[in-house]
Structure formats: C-alpha cells, structure tokens
Amino acid sequence: MYNSLSEIQKQLFSNQLSVEDIVNTYLKKIKKDSHLNAFVEVFEKEAKTQAKKIDFKIKKNNAGKLAGLVIGIKDNICYKGHKATAGSKILKDFVSTYHSTAVKRLINEDAIIIGRLNCDEFAMGSSNETSVYGSVLNPFDETRVSGGSSGGSAVAVADNLCLAALGSDTGGSVRQPASFCGVVGLKPTYGRVSRYGLIAYASSFDQIGILAKNIRDAALILETIAGEDGFDSTVSEKPVSEYSKSLELSKNHKIAFFNNHLNNKELDVEIRDKILNVFDYLNSLGHSVKGVDFKLANLLIPTYYVLTTAEASSNLLRYDGVRFGYRNENSNDLNSLYTNTRTKGFGKEVKRRIMTGTFVLSKGFNDEYYTKAQKVRQLIQDETNKIFNEFDFIISPTTPTTAFKLGAKNQNPVEMYLEDIFTVHANLVGVPAISIPLGKHSNGMPFGVQIISDKFKEQSLLAFADFLLKNLKFF
16 A cells, blocks of 8 residues: 555656556555445545546646545545534534535645544544444554544544545544554644634644654645635634645754653553653663643543534524424424424433533533633633743643553443543644654554644654654664
8 A cells, every 4th residue: 555645656757556456456455445334424426536537637747745645534634525514413414515624725736625524523522433324443453443523534644545534623532532543643733724614622732733654744634634714714824834844953952851741640651651651761871851840631521512603503503403404303393493403403412511611611600611711711821831931842741541442432432431531631722733653552552752843843753753753663
C-alpha cells in the first residue's frame, strides 16, 4: 500500500502509476475490510470518474498539488450533493447543499474524496460507539475501540483504506483515535482552519483536524485547507506558511511536561516509561526538558465538559424535525413533534450532554457553573501563556491507556470522559497539538505522544514532530 503522497506522486509523474490505479486499490481494500465499519458511505463511481479527470490533468501538466491524494472525510463535514449526518438518526438522509471550505480547497487541488467516515454521534464520544451506524473496530484488535470521535478517520488511515482523512477535534477527537490506531493526528490552532461546513458541537472548541501516516502529508493538507475565509468570522487572517517545505529542526528547544500528568494514577506504566525515554533522548541531544506543576490540571476536564455541553445544548436546538433530517410521524401537535423527534432522533450520549448543558445554563445555576467555568478557562489560558513564555513545547501522553475493549466504559460516563484528560487542554486554550505514534504496548496495541505549541506555531510544531517521528528508533 501507499505510505506518502510524495511516494505516490513520484510514480504518477513518471507514468509508473495512475490515479485510477490508486483509487481502485483503495476501493478493493475498503470492500475487503468493510467489517471494521470505518466508512458509512463510499463514493465509488464518483471517485473513479474524478481519477480519470486527474490522470488527464497530469498528462497535461496542470494537476493540483494534491493530485494522487485519496482522502476520506468525517461524517460531520459537508460535501455538496452528499449526505452529512454526524452519525445521528436526527440527520437521516440530510444532503448538504454546499461544500465546507476545507472540502472545497481539497477538491481545488485535485484531492479525491472517497467517502464519508463513521464518527461518534455529533462528535460526542471517545470510543466511536455512539454512532447510529454502529461501532468502528480497531484494526490492531477488533475487540477494541478505535477511539473517538474521529474513529472512522483514524481506522481508515491506519488500515490503508485511504491515504489521509479529515476529522474534527473538540477535546481530542483527532488525537485520541490517532493514538489508539498508531497514526498522526493534528489539531491546528483554533481559527487556523475554517469551520464553515463543519456540523457544530461546541463552537468555541471545534476545529477540523487531519489524520495521516506522516508529518509531511499532514503539513501539506494543512497548508491547503488553512487560511482566512469570508464564511467564518472566527478564522484568523494570519498568512499560511508552506508547512510541508520547512520541516527541518533549526534549533534546540525548551520543553515542558506536567508533573501532574506523568504522576496521574490512571496513566499506564509502560506509556509513562516510554515518555520518560523520550525526555532522556531529547536531553542527550541538547534540548532542555523540565517538569512543571500545572496547578489547574484537575480543573481541565470539569471546565471542558461544563462549557462544551452548554454550547452543545445551544447548537443542537436547530434539530427539531421541522426543517430537515428525521421527523417522528407519531405527533399530534408542534410540541409533540419536537419532543418525539428529539427523543427518538438523538442517541443516549447526545441527550445526556444536551440535558447537562441546559442545566448549567438554567436560571439559578448559570453563575454557579457556566460563568465560573468561563472564568476558569481564562485562568487556564493565562497559566498556559506563562508556560509558553518560557518553553517552546509541552509534551504529554496522548491517552492514559491503549485502546480499551468495546463496551468496557459505556456504563460509566465519567470514566469515558476521563479518556480526554490529556487532550482537552489544547482545545480549552485554542493552541495547536499533534499526536504521533510512539510505539506498541506489550499488549500489542499502539499509543502516541502529544506535543503542544503556542498559537499559530504549527511550523515549529510540525518540524519538531517530524524530527521525533523519524528518530523513534533511538528511544
């Protein structure tokens, strides 16, 4: 199978390979491994048609920079003329009338979108078990979860069903499944990539992210989809670098890690030891690695869930059975239509988060929960800014354990929420973060290491991640 776009394009531009060949190879693999449930829809006919057009453009020397890239998109990212259901019954048969900005920019550079990828319902989950389409299975052990909410995206890349995938990351939903499936998972700075066409979960946290096999491909996709967009007022107008062309490490770095994280009793011992080996290796090369006490660490998860459920409660009000998607027909009046549609259309986890969010926003509790959480979020941002005044990066485990068994945490929501303990920090602060595969556990499952940098420092973040990934053998 194919491991990088540069490898593919080398063969394409020397006439050793065609885009049609690439698409057919992926379609065969998708069909063979359909039991993993990564795809909810495959655009077979359309992908083949596009492949022929791009092959013709290659012969004419006017193909886009992503020619040869076969990519999947998470089911909460809009693609004109195609369904986008966010893994939910309430969006059953909804067809997008427009392209998301990210999708449009991929198509403009001749990437081929091969299908929609399974995800937790409305991106709410850490295991990809809440989707109306069923669970996504981990290709390393089919009795284990893929991670969530972008589990389908991670599995598609890990199992060679496509070269790369788009996901969304609200609290770790790109990085956590990347760790569980042994691939690269990048969450850019909040506002680096337009959210136009991304079905909203928590608007001040959501960010389209990238899953890939290597850093260069992730960097190339990022430079393609990033940048200002008139359809999204939250997007930064900062210029976009050619990230893929500047992956050389230019200096030694100062790196922090949180003592709280490495001393967390939930952290697997093998993962902790491997992270410590990384620190020893970096120190041996002249980098500086230092532990710091992040006093607000215990407030990351509660702050995140108060704020995201509040935003979800507001965002999901639009799904009522009147304008689009699923409508319950056993209704006598408008109130019963709303009630029955939402009761039957939303899954258990989504309803739990809507009700939690409605509670924290309700009269008498708003100040106690929502307002207080906003203040704590600001404190977390201030403390993080102080760290980045002294350090270039923060390194941590991506996940406390490797992928767990299917169904193992479904009965305890709090236990499931704690899966995000190391990843929500980046979303609360809006900084970029990446998970790269660090190795395999003695149980045979992959796991990753997370690197976080200051806002809009994707260039140095990607260069440092590329350096680590290429030197895994040394630690």
